[in-house]
Amino acid sequence: MVSRLLECGDQRAARIVAALPTDGDGVLDPLAVDRLMISVHTELQRLREELRIDDRLVHVLGPLFAAIRATAGHGGPFRLVDIGSGLGYLVRRLAATRALGPDVELVGVDLDAALVGEAGRLARAEGLACGFVHGNAFDLPEAATVYVSTGVLHHFRGPALADFFRAQAASSALAFCHFDIAATRLAPIGAWVFHRARMRHPLGRHDGVASALRAHSDHTLLSAAEVPGIRPLLYEPRGMANPFCTTLRPVLGIRPHLEEPLRRALGRASRRLVGPEQLAGTAR
Ligand SMILES: C[S@@+](CC[C@H](N)C(=O)[O-])C[C@H]1O[C@@H](n2cnc3c(N)ncnc32)[C@H](O)[C@@H]1O
Numbered sequence: 206m207v208s209r210l211l212e213c214g215d216q217r218a219a220r221i222v223a224a225l226p227t228d229g230d231g232v233l234d235p236l237a238v239d240r241l242m243i244s245v246h247t248e249l250q251r252l253r254e255e256l257r258i259d260d261r262l263v264h265v266l267g268p269l270f271a272a273i274r275a276t277a278g279h280g281g282p283f284r285l286v287d288i289g290s291g292l293g294y295l296v297r298r299l300a301a302t303r304a305l306g307p308d309v310e311l312v313g314v315d316l317d318a319a320l321v322g323e324a325g326r327l328a329r330a331e332g333l334a335c336g337f338v339h340g341n342a343f344d345l346p347e348a349a350t351v352y353v354s355t356g357v358l359h360h361f362r363g364p365a366l367a368d369f370f371r372a373q374a375a376s377s378a379l380a381f382c383h384f385d386i387a388a389t390r391l392a393p394i395g396a397w398v399f400h401r402a403r404m405r406h407p408l409g410r411h412d413g414v415a416s417a418l419r420a421h422s423d424h425t426l427l428s429a430a431e432v433p434g435i436r437p438l439l440y441e442p443r444g445m446a447n448p449f450c451t452t453l454r455p456v457l458g459i460r461p462h463l464e465e466p467l468r469r470a471l472g473r474a475s476r477r478l479v480g481p482e483q484l485a486g487t488a489r
Contacts, residue, residue, distance in 0.1 A: 206233070218415070221407050239319035245409040246292045246320060249356075252403050256452050258355065259295055262384060263304045265440055265455055266353065268470035270305050272459075273350060273379055275466045281308030286349035288342040288383075289357040290315050293324030293335070300333040311335035312349075314342040348376045355453065358385035358426070359419040366421070366429040370458055374432045380459040386420035387454045389443060393417040395452070426456040427481045436461045441477045442484060 210219035225241070226234040253259060266285075273283060285305065287296050290313025298304075300311050312335065315321045321339040328335055338345065342352070352373050361369050373381045386392055393414055400413030421429075423442045430437035435458040442454070457478075459467060468475035 215415075217407075217411050221411060241406065241408060242317060242319055243292070243323050245404070245406055245412070248404045248406070248409050250292055250294045252399060253294060253355075255403070256399075258384070258453055259298045261453070262295060262353070262355070262382075262455075263299070263302075264474070265382060265457070265471075266299075266305060266351070268467055268474075269351065269380055269382060269457070269459075269463075270309060271470040272463045272466035274308075275470075276462060282310050283308055283350040284310045284312065284347065285351050285353060286342060286345065287311075287313040288352055288354040290324060290337065291317075291320050291356075293320075293328060293337055295353070295355055296335045296337070297324070297328055297331065297333055300328070300335040301331065309350075312345075313337045314340060314345065316341060343372050343376075349378045350380075352376075352378055352381040353383065355384045356386070356416070358383050358421060358456070359416050362419075366425070367432065370430045370435070371432045374435045374458065380457065380463060382455050382457045384453040384455045385426075386417050387441075387443060387452065388420040388422045392420055423484060427484055430456050430458045431481060432458070434460065436464055436480065438464075438478050438480050439484065442479055 207219045207223050210216075210222060222233075226237045228234065270283065274281070277283075285296075285299070287293070290296055293313040296311045296313040299309075305311075313321075313324055314337070315324070316339075318339045321337050325337040328337065358366070358369075370381070386396070389395075396413045396417035397410075400410045404410050404413065423439055427437050427439055438457040438459065440455050440457065468478065471478065
């Protein structure tokens with residue numbers, strides 16, 4: 206892994222990995238890796254709490270579920286699946302605040318078993334009505350009504366980004382809503398300041414800045430989300446938001462019949478929801 210990182214030109218990441226505990230053959234100690242992942246994600250959760258990112262998610266997800274209820278023709282239950290849920294902060298917070306209503310079942314899915322185990326342990330300790338599954342979000346036996354994620358999109362590069370959206374469009378889901386770092390000029394410096402101030406382990410500090418540098422532009426996200434059967438929309442694109450306040454903003458993909466009810470449910474805030482045809486007019 207160290208030589209791979211060096212080949213990619215990421216010497217800092219190579220140094221961080223080289224400092225992790227290994228066995229006699231140089232294989233990373235899996236328990237130490239699990240512990241590190243949990244501790245870095247715990248620090249990430251604290252940053253989310255400070256930036257009140259999850260309240261901003263509810264600001265969009267609430268109207269989205271209102272639009273779904275208005276058009277569904279049945280009383281639910283509906284299902285929200287958080288792809289790459291990490292420690293499950295979003296799902297646990299939605300369960301604790303009941304912000305989306307009792308008819309929305311809350312599920313977090315992650316490929317990392319240690320994070321899923323810890324998310325489940327925290328949910329049980331807090332007595333919350335939500336579930337966590339270890340595995341690939343697209344291999345679940347039951348499809349989602351709405352797929353969401355936070356801080357995951359920048360991991361998908363090139364064709365993998367459109368494939369990610371296409372898989373959701375091909376399912377029976379009615380919408381997706383993915384929050385990721387807004388690619389502003391200030392994002393890498395902002396990420397450096399916040400992660401330097403709030404995170405202790407070099408991995409968290411390095412990953413924060415690397416993630417901001419990998420953030421997708423508004424144009425890239427909207428183009429990738431333009432897949433058959435889906436109306437792609439961006440909430441608070443770069444030209445509409447204060448770059449000092451923007452951290453994460455979502456790209457949405459909705460079944461076309463949901464657009465009008467969603468705009469109605471958002472009220473005045475629907476002016477901040479733009480499609481590809483308006484994006485050129487909003488970019489600075
Ligand atoms: C940067 S972490 C974000 C964790 C969490 N959303 C947060 O904000 O703290 C990205 C996570 O996505 C997970 N992931 C990526 N693709 C996935 C998939 N197809 N199904 C489930 N988890 C996935 C990875 O295992 C990783 O834990």
